[in-house]
Amino acid sequence: MLGIRCQVSESCLFCRIASGELTVEKAIETEKTIGVLNTLEPFARGHVVFFPKQHAVTIRHLPDDYLADMLPAIMRVATALGLENYNILSNNGAVAGQTVFHAHFHLIPKWSEEEGLVYRREPKQGLDHSEMRERLRRANLAGHKPGRLDGGG
């Protein structure tokens, strides 16, 4: 195995795969990422689930180097599958639909209207963004000057 430093949770499915305890059909393996063909609950042919070898409940808990390894691995598999239409999905938290509490991404080919991820686009109108805008302003992630996002300048 390649450089596993999984904080193994014995009950965690993906940790058991990462440690080699469970054998699965791997689509890809890198130093930090495993991609597994989802044949249990696929939304489409070629549905692959990618997870880090290190345990983290959600992607927000992952170190940057694990995150940085993930997207290129997903893209290599998308290329190998010849995908032109696909969705990349990560459910984080139970309310968001997460059912396996080891962070992961889905690569879901969209072969047709029926085969692949099906979701409804329902933009919400009239939401109050002021609290989220204030949190972002305080975090200063975009390097903007305080107050600029409030439309005052």
Ligand SMILES: [Zn+2]
């Ligand atoms: Zn785990």
